[in-house]
Amino acid sequence: MQDEALTIEIPLALRWEALPETAPVPSCYQHNLLVFSLLDVFAEPSSPAHEPHSSPELQRIENKLNLLIEMVRQLSGQSHPRLVPVPVKISCKGLAWRADSAPAENASLLLELYLDGESQHAVKIVARVLSVSERDGGYYVHARFSALNEIEENHLEKWIFAQHRRMVAQRRSRHSPA
Numbered sequence: 001m002q003d004e005a006l007t008i009e010i011p012l013a014l015r016w017e018a019l020p021e022t023a024p025v026p027s028c029y030q031h032n033l034l035v036f037s038l039l040d041v042f043a044e045p046s047s048p049a050h051e052p053h054s055s056p057e058l059q060r061i062e063n064k065l066n067l068l069i070e071m072v073r074q075l076s077g078q079s080h081p082r083l084v085p086v087p088v089k090i091s092c093k094g095l096a097w098r099a100d101s102a103p104a105e106n107a108s109l110l111l112e113l114y115l116d117g118e119s120q121h122a123v124k125i126v127a128r129v130l131s132v133s134e135r136d137g138g139y140y141v142h143a144r145f146s147a148l149n150e151i152e153e154n155h156l157e158k159w160i161f162a163q164h165r166r167m168v169a170q171r172r173s174r175h176s177p178a
Contacts, residue, residue: 005157005160006161006164007089007090007091007160008091008164008167009087009088009089010087011085011087012085012086012090012097012113012114012115013082013084013085013113014083014086014095014097014111014112014114015111015112015122016099016109016110018107018108018109019107019108019109021108026110026124026126026147028126028147029151029152031124032123032124032152033151033152034121035115035122036123036155036156038072038116039159041069043162082120083114085114085117090113090160091160092145092154092156092160093144093145094127094144094145095111095127095142095145096140096142096143097140097141098136098138098139098141099138099139099140099141100139101139102132102134102141103129103132103141104132105129105130105131105132106128106129106130107128107129108126108127108128108129109126109129109143110124111124113125123152123156125145125147126145126146126147127144127145127146128146129142130142130144
């Protein structure tokens, strides 16, 4: 993918379906904002228990909130059978992945991207297939996102950047002397 945006290679669970040519482009904006909000909440580190709070009431409220967040995380992971992650190249502009079946070139797709391996909430993005090539008994599909607005693109870019930082930190920790 030759975008001027940060591109990462990461295993990601995804599902796609071809959209009929005459169908209107579905609006996934509200759904995607909810999913990105959930990802932000799940990604927040909980505060250490040894941190003093100004009042016992605040500590009790925080404990309840942490419990609710964990319950939502568990419930969101139980709704559907898990998809097997596949290696993808993703940027805020598009996606490339290996598929067992091939969509038609220039087709519109509805992509469901499961950005959190523990959650079954998918970001839904409409994309246009740019190219399809046969490779290793499957197909390599390259698609460009076609219906993301600026807010959704910013959320996706923020998620990609966080994943990139995490990968760099892991690489550095593996190569640093113990």
